Structure formats: structure tokens, C-alpha cells
Amino acid sequence: MTVSIHEDYDPGCISLVPIFSDLSLQEMGEVAAITRERHVSKGETVYFAGKVSKELFVVHQGRVKISRITESGKSQVLRVIGPGEFTGEMSVLHEMPRTDFAEALQDSTMCVIPGDALKSLMKRFPSIALKVLEELSTRVEQLQARLEQNQHSSPEYRTARAILDLSGGSSELTLPMTKGDLASQLGMTQETLSRKLSLLQEQGVIYQPGPGVIHIVDRPGLEAVN
Structure with a gap:
């Protein structure tokens, strides 16, 4: 044709x-x-x-x-x-x-x-x-x-790695899916993901100004999470 x-x-x-x-x-x-x-x-x-x-x-x-x-x-x-x-x-x-x-x-x-x-x-x-x-x-x-x-990495590591991967090198990202969907992809519950995000914010490596929005404050610190 x-x-x-x-x-x-x-x-x-x-x-x-x-x-x-x-x-x-x-x-x-x-x-x-x-x-x-x-x-x-x-x-x-x-x-x-x-x-x-x-x-x-x-x-x-x-x-x-x-x-x-x-x-x-x-x-x-x-x-x-x-x-x-x-x-x-x-x-x-x-x-x-x-x-x-x-x-x-x-x-x-x-x-x-x-x-x-x-x-x-x-x-x-x-x-x-x-x-x-x-x-x-x-x-x-x-x-x-x-x-x-x-199977073999900690929830903290998976959360940090997901943020880095989704950011595409930028210091700010908007999650392309709900927290529930991201948690499912990472093999954890939504509650666990929320706790790990809060912990990363307390550690000063990220900041969450609003729902689904994440600012990377300390990229080397985020990369060092294990």
C-alpha cells in the first residue's frame, strides 16, 4: 500500500x-x-x-x-x-x-x-x-x-533511587503517578512510601512543597542513601 x-x-x-x-x-x-x-x-x-x-x-x-x-x-x-x-x-x-x-x-x-x-x-x-x-x-x-x-534493597534505597530516576537530572519533579501506584511499582505499601519520603525530608535531602511534588535539596545525599 x-x-x-x-x-x-x-x-x-x-x-x-x-x-x-x-x-x-x-x-x-x-x-x-x-x-x-x-x-x-x-x-x-x-x-x-x-x-x-x-x-x-x-x-x-x-x-x-x-x-x-x-x-x-x-x-x-x-x-x-x-x-x-x-x-x-x-x-x-x-x-x-x-x-x-x-x-x-x-x-x-x-x-x-x-x-x-x-x-x-x-x-x-x-x-x-x-x-x-x-x-x-x-x-x-x-x-x-x-x-x-x-527483593534485596531497603525501602529507603528504593525510594531514593525512584526519585533520582524520575527527576531526569532536574532538581524538581512532579510524580507521574499516584503515591499508591509508585509504591506498588517499588514493592512497598503506600504508607511505607509516605514514611520514607517524610524521613528523607527530615534528613534534608528532599523537600515536599505539595502533593506529588518533590524538590531535591541534596542530590549527593540522596544518592548516598542505602
Whole structure:
């Protein structure tokens, strides 16, 4: 399939996604031609676990939480994705029921790509398939590292490390999720997370001026928490 691309053509979220970065503007246009836009409100479920859905979901605007239900029946946050990041690829590749579910953390816009069309694109453009594999490998490594960290490191260390990672080098950050979701991702209760944040503030390494906002006052001190 070939589409006509004008000079002012904007491929939107397609151009934000690393797996499509090696495509030409014309080829991105072909991807965009099979993509539909979906708007989801804050708190709305993008997809449910247990269902087979042959679609790849790409975040164009907003943030989406990916979670799963543990054997004990609790919801565990796996990751939070933002613009240019995607989810749903495993169900597309293996045509198996989803093992996680996705929920919008804020009003968001998703670009939805049909699975069969995505597979055809992978055959035509091998770079897409390779980058999907690279992304999956990175996620597995990150998940393994987080599981090991949650099992073998202190709640203080996990809290400090999360602040540093989320700050992106800035001295101020607004949490991209609720404290409950962050606590779930770090393998602790919300009450424990709140206590550790208060302790870090008492130690003078951070300051919390308001809900969900953290100022890093002493970065070396925060990095030294163990």
C-alpha cells in the first residue's frame, strides 16, 4: 500500500516511536494510513487482561499505567508509558490473551495499529521487528533489575533511587503517578512510601512543597542513601 504524502504531512505519534525511526516520511505515511486515533479519559481502561486484542497501542499524548494482578489478587504497577512509547505488542505477536491491563493516568490520545497490519509492516521493514525485539529485551532487563532491587534493597534505597530516576537530572519533579501506584511499582505499601519520603525530608535531602511534588535539596545525599 502506498499513500501520497504532502510536504506539510505530519505523521503525528508515528514519528515519535523509536521502532519507526528508520522509516522514510513516505513509509511513515503508510503506517499512519492504517492507524486510528483513540482518546481515553483519565481513569479509563485502555485494555483489559485476559482478552485477546490484536492491536498495538502507542501513546501520542498523556500517560498510561500498565499493571497486572498478582497471585495474591493485588494490582502491581509494571511501568508507566508516555508519548512515543507503546504497549500490547506481546498479544499482537503471539495472539494470546493479555496478561496485563492499561489505564490512562490522565486524559490521553492513543494511536492504535491493527496487529495483522503491523506484522505485514515487519515483513516489509525488518528494522521495525528488530527494534520491537530490542524494546522487549530492554523491558525484560529493567523488570529483572527492579525485581532484584525490590527483593534485596531497603525501602529507603528504593525510594531514593525512584526519585533520582524520575527527576531526569532536574532538581524538581512532579510524580507521574499516584503515591499508591509508585509504591506498588517499588514493592512497598503506600504508607511505607509516605514514611520514607517524610524521613528523607527530615534528613534534608528532599523537600515536599505539595502533593506529588518533590524538590531535591541534596542530590549527593540522596544518592548516598542505602
